[in-house]
Amino acid sequence: MELHTLGITELRELLDKREISVRDVVDSVYKRIEAVEGRVRAFVTLTKEKAFEMAAEAQKRIDGKTTMPLLGIPMAIKDNMCTKGIRTTCSSKILGNFSPPYESTVTDKLIAQGYVLIGKTNLDEFAMGSSTENSGFHTTRNPWDLERIPGGSSGGSTAAVAADECIAALGSDTGGSIRQPAALCGVVGLKPTYGRVSRYGLVAFASSLDQIGPITKNVRDAANLMNAISGHDPFDSTSAPLAPPDFPSALDRDIKGLKVGIPKEYFIEGMDPAVDSSVKAAVSQLESLGASIVEISLPHTDYAVATYYLLATSEASSNLARYDGVKYGVREQGKDLSEMYMKTRARGFGAEVKRRIMLGTYALSSGYYEAYYKKAQQVRSLIKRDFEEAFRSTDIIATPTSPTAAFRVGEKADDPLQMYLSDIFTISVNLAGVPGISLPCGFTAGGLPIGLQLIGKHFDEATVLRAAYAYEQSTEWHTRRPKLDAGACRWTMKQ
Amino acid sequence: MPMDYEAVIGLEVHAQMLTESKIFCGCSTKFGAPPNTQTCQICIGMPGVLPVLNRKALEFAVRTGLATNCTISQYSRFARKNYFYPDLPKGYQISQYELPICEHGHIDIIADGERKRIGITRIHMEEDAGKNIHEGNGSYSFVDLNRAGVPLMEIVSEPDIRTPKEASEYMRKLRGLLRSLGVCDGNMEQGSLRCDANVSIRPVGSTGLGVKVEMKNINSFRFVEKALEYEIKRQLRTLEEGGKIVQETRLWDPSSGKTQSMRTKEEAHDYRYFPEPDLVPLVADREWIDDIQASLPELPDAKRERFISDYALSEYDAELLISERATADWFEETVKAGGPPKAAANWMIGDLTRLLNEENRTIEECPMRPVRLAEMIRLIEEGIISGKIAKTVFEEMYRTGKDAEQIVKEKGLTQISDSGELEKTVEEIVAKHPKEVGRFRGGDEKLIGFFVGQVMKATRGKANPQMVNELLRKKLAE
Numbered sequence: 001m002e003l004h005t006l007g008i009t010e011l012r013e014l015l016d017k018r019e020i021s022v023r024d025v026v027d028s029v030y031k032r033i034e035a036v037e038g039r040v041r042a043f044v045t046l047t048k049e050k051a052f053e054m055a056a057e058a059q060k061r062i063d064g065k066t067t068m069p070l071l072g073i074p075m076a077i078k079d080n081m082c083t084k085g086i087r088t089t090c091s092s093k094i095l096g097n098f099s100p101p102y103e104s105t106v107t108d109k110l111i112a113q114g115y116v117l118i119g120k121t122n123l124d125e126f127a128m129g130s131s132t133e134n135s136g137f138h139t140t141r142n143p144w145d146l147e148r149i150p151g152g153s154s155g156g157s158t159a160a161v162a163a164d165e166c167i168a169a170l171g172s173d174t175g176g177s178i179r180q181p182a183a184l185c186g187v188v189g190l191k192p193t194y195g196r197v198s199r200y201g202l203v204a205f206a207s208s209l210d211q212i213g214p215i216t217k218n219v220r221d222a223a224n225l226m227n228a229i230s231g232h233d234p235f236d237s238t239s240a241p242l243a244p245p246d247f248p249s250a251l252d253r254d255i256k257g258l259k260v261g262i263p264k265e266y267f268i269e270g271m272d273p274a275v276d277s278s279v280k281a282a283v284s285q286l287e288s289l290g291a292s293i294v295e296i297s298l299p300h301t302d303y304a305v306a307t308y309y310l311l312a313t314s315e316a317s318s319n320l321a322r323y324d325g326v327k328y329g330v331r332e333q334g335k336d337l338s339e340m341y342m343k344t345r346a347r348g349f350g351a352e353v354k355r356r357i358m359l360g361t362y363a364l365s366s367g368y369y370e371a372y373y374k375k376a377q378q379v380r381s382l383i384k385r386d387f388e389e390a391f392r393s394t395d396i397i398a399t400p401t402s403p404t405a406a407f408r409v410g411e412k413a414d415d416p417l418q419m420y421l422s423d424i425f426t427i428s429v430n431l432a433g434v435p436g437i438s439l440p441c442g443f444t445a446g447g448l449p450i451g452l453q454l455i456g457k458h459f460d461e462a463t464v465l466r467a468a469y470a471y472e473q474s475t476e477w478h479t480r481r482p483k484l485d486a487g488a489c490r491w492t493m494k495q
Numbered sequence: 496m497p498m499d500y501e502a503v504i505g506l507e508v509h510a511q512m513l514t515e516s517k518i519f520c521g522c523s524t525k526f527g528a529p530p531n532t533q534t535c536q537i538c539i540g541m542p543g544v545l546p547v548l549n550r551k552a553l554e555f556a557v558r559t560g561l562a563t564n565c566t567i568s569q570y571s572r573f574a575r576k577n578y579f580y581p582d583l584p585k586g587y588q589i590s591q592y593e594l595p596i597c598e599h600g601h602i603d604i605i606a607d608g609e610r611k612r613i614g615i616t617r618i619h620m621e622e623d624a625g626k627n628i629h630e631g632n633g634s635y636s637f638v639d640l641n642r643a644g645v646p647l648m649e650i651v652s653e654p655d656i657r658t659p660k661e662a663s664e665y666m667r668k669l670r671g672l673l674r675s676l677g678v679c680d681g682n683m684e685q686g687s688l689r690c691d692a693n694v695s696i697r698p699v700g701s702t703g704l705g706v707k708v709e710m711k712n713i714n715s716f717r718f719v720e721k722a723l724e725y726e727i728k729r730q731l732r733t734l735e736e737g738g739k740i741v742q743e744t745r746l747w748d749p750s751s752g753k754t755q756s757m758r759t760k761e762e763a764h765d766y767r768y769f770p771e772p773d774l775v776p777l778v779a780d781r782e783w784i785d786d787i788q789a790s791l792p793e794l795p796d797a798k799r800e801r802f803i804s805d806y807a808l809s810e811y812d813a814e815l816l817i818s819e820r821a822t823a824d825w826f827e828e829t830v831k832a833g834g835p836p837k838a839a840a841n842w843m844i845g846d847l848t849r850l851l852n853e854e855n856r857t858i859e860e861c862p863m864r865p866v867r868l869a870e871m872i873r874l875i876e877e878g879i880i881s882g883k884i885a886k887t888v889f890e891e892m893y894r895t896g897k898d899a900e901q902i903v904k905e906k907g908l909t910q911i912s913d914s915g916e917l918e919k920t921v922e923e924i925v926a927k928h929p930k931e932v933g934r935f936r937g938g939d940e941k942l943i944g945f946f947v948g949q950v951m952k953a954t955r956g957k958a959n960p961q962m963v964n965e966l967l968r969k970k971l972a973e
Contacts (some may be wrong), residue, residue: 075850364767
């Protein structure tokens with residue numbers, strides 16, 4: 001049995017029965033990494049030594065008859081979540097040498113659950129991008145086709161899960177950064193409601209949009225991870241003071257009578273026909289499971305991308321000001337303070353990060369603030385209202401996750417606008433603050449995964465997970481695995 | 496200032512709040528610790544950290560707002576003020592901009608003997624920055640972030656102030672108020688209370704505003720006056736010489752007593768304020784605010800009114816006594832110990848203040864206890880010592896902490912009320928000054944003062960003035 005291919009639930013049973021040890025699982029995962037990581041390049045840092053220490057700890061607890069869903073489960077963490085004493089780079093040169101003195105709330109919770117950290121995964125620098133091509137270190141490859149991107153920005157985490165280089169992972173989602181790469185890599189990715197999961201220790205890109213969520217091989221694993229990471233955190237004022245429900249138990253109910261809304265604005269021209277037909281087929285499948293389909297409207301959808309790129313860049317321009325070479329990270333010497341600042345930031349940040357800092361700085365400038373930032377905030381309210389309005393007549397909303405399947409490395413790298421449109425179906429969800437999941441719902445003729453997005457009401461991840469689970473269990477998409485045979489290395493390094 | 500121009504002044508006062516911990520993390524706010532020993536990942540702006548508001552800081556801001564007659568905002572929020580500087584670890588300061596916690600208040604000051612109302616535009620909360628330290632060979636500087644994140648209130652006045660004297664009175668009044676509320680220690684030397692001033696000049700009678708200059712770094716009452724006096728003169732001179740006032744920020748340099756240009760309007764920062772997304776908006780909880788209102792101590796203005804009505808003090812005396820809570824307390828203790836209010840007030844405002852000032856002491860550091868003053872006043876009233884002797888006794892009490900009776904006994908300062916002894920002296924004086932006696936008897940009654948003075952001199956001030964008066968009149972009438 002290849003342990004690295006299993007999910008959390010299956011491993012839990014084997015570990016608790018002590019048919020296998022945590023060490024067996026970790027061994028299996030690292031063997032897999034040795035075999036495929038040279039081609040996938042999902043990780044920025046591997047923490048093998050630490051992982052075996054954590055595995056030994058977890059095994060002790062299992063031997064002491066402790067059982068917890070994540071005890072001894074090898075996981076990968078996106079490299080924008082702080083891990084104490086372990087390099088946390090955000091895939092940026094400016095933080096290339098940064099080792100945080102503290103632990104983020106989510107990983108702290110995972111430690112309490114006895115998880116095993118396998119490594120830190122690659123991302124678009126500071127989570128800005130949809131392909132991992134903006135990583136300051138290297139581009140991660142899509143395990144389904146190594147010439148293609150895995151999506152982004154959590155492309156390292158989704159590729160690692162898809163390639164069985166870990167059992168599950170955490171990603172972060174500001175405009176689609178969990179869901180879009182999950183769709184492109186054929187795995188499950190959930191962006192929880194804004195405020196459901198603590199952001200403390202997540203290196204901020206756009207504070208009012210960022211949210212951490214699970215990336216897993218199946219929906220039940222996502223529900224288990226949600227149990228582990230959700231809940232109010234006194235260190236994050238924007239985390240909701242609400243007790244989360246037990247997510248896995250929500251999966252048991254069927255979806256008879258569940259209303260599924262289809263927004264007419266989401267089936268657009270220019271969408272890949274394979275995506276269009278797969279998602280429509282998925283909607284029919286939901287209907288056949290007892291859901292009733294209703295057409296809805298989200299009238300301000302057209303403004304979402306523009307609104308997002310004003311707000312996210314404005315916040316980013318401020319959030320990234322702290323990387324000034326004074327306190328931590330990389331410093332370039334200059335003849336005076338201002339030259340030190342300029343050299344440090346010019347060499348430390350990549351092109352996309354600089355582009356967004358400039359955009360955001362401009363949008364917040366005196367004389368432009370009203371026309372850009374403020375106007376965008378007003379439109380954001382309208383988009384949020386669209387969803388509130390829609391959820392009066394529907395329980396969840398079904399849409400494609402991404403208008404296309406994975407594109408080729410380099411295909412959109414020089415066209416930021418085309419790149420920004422990859423997130424056209426996911427961005428509104430962040431602006432509205434509602435939860436959204438992406439799960440596999442088919443493949444293109446070329447064998448590339450296609451994702452279905454299900455969107456729920458504020459703090460109603462339970463219903464989203466229930467519908468996703470019902471769909472998943474009635475199809476076999478999630479059981480498919482990329483081939484990744486040895487020798488399939490057909491691409492050459494971009495950098 | 497020439498008669499035809501007046502100054503228009505507004506003050507922005509930064510007050511460090513007396514909270515135990517910083518505004519957005521748990522670090523201590525204690526002053527004077529070794530550099531960077533009171534810091535954590537939050538106040539040094541590590542990647543991924545988030546601020547959490549210190550509820551005490553909010554309470555202090557609300558207390559101050561209520562005490563300055565402000566409206567407490569129903570809905571208030573924090574904003575980021577963006578600029579690069581090594582002592583600002585996040586590259587932005589968390590402050591308040593569009594929706595401050597308090598607005599539309601006022602405080603009353605007494606200037607040139609008249610009461611004047613100074614409007615408070617707003618009070619907002621913000622975090623302090625750290626400190627750059629330039630030491631050594633100058634090839635690099637150091638940054639101490641102990642102060643980064645210490646809670647501040649910025650109290651912005653309306654441009655209602657017209658003279659440097661009014662400005663320093665306003666500062667004094669505000670300082671006393673903050674101290675009586677227990678929200679700020681008012682220590683200007685340590686920078687707990689700092690002030691920027693906006694000043695412009697305009698022709699008297701005009702209601703428009705001239706081009707304003709902002710002055711930074713004013714950290715004492717004396718400097719407030721000096722800096723404003725200098726700046727107003729500079730602006731007048733500029734106009735007289737046919738020049739134009741430039742909108743700019745000027746730095747007050749206490750060593751030269753001058754202001755110098757720091758940056759002009761064109762060079763001004765664009766702070767790119769926007770709402771702080773890491774903190775949720777503050778929605779006023781009426782009940783909580785009412786509780787704070789109920790817990791406020793007696794405020795200086797109410798105290799002044801009470802001093803006037805209960806102790807029959809003049810407005811001027813009352814204002815001086817209430818300016819500091821400790822002074823007011825000292826006064827009331829004296830009264831409680833039996834001291835008559837008017838006399839107690841006079842001794843405090845006169846001799847006590849002089850002695851304290853000579854040694855640069857605050858009333859808290861006064862070596863004499865209020866009960867001693869009450870006892871001394873009683874000795875005067877009982878005729879045991881004269882008012883003049885009392886001055887010596889008072890100073891002695893202040894220096895030694897001994898009580899008045901003991902001092903009077905030790906130094907033999909008891910008033911001579913023995914008519915036999917006094918009579919002898921009076922006879923001697925009258926005999927010594929036949930010319931004056933003649934003039935007095937001729938109708939120059941004012942000369943009585945001369946004779947009293949001579950008797951007092953002969954007795955080294957110990958004579959009972961009333962008895963001397965009576966005996967002299969009797970003798971001279973003979």
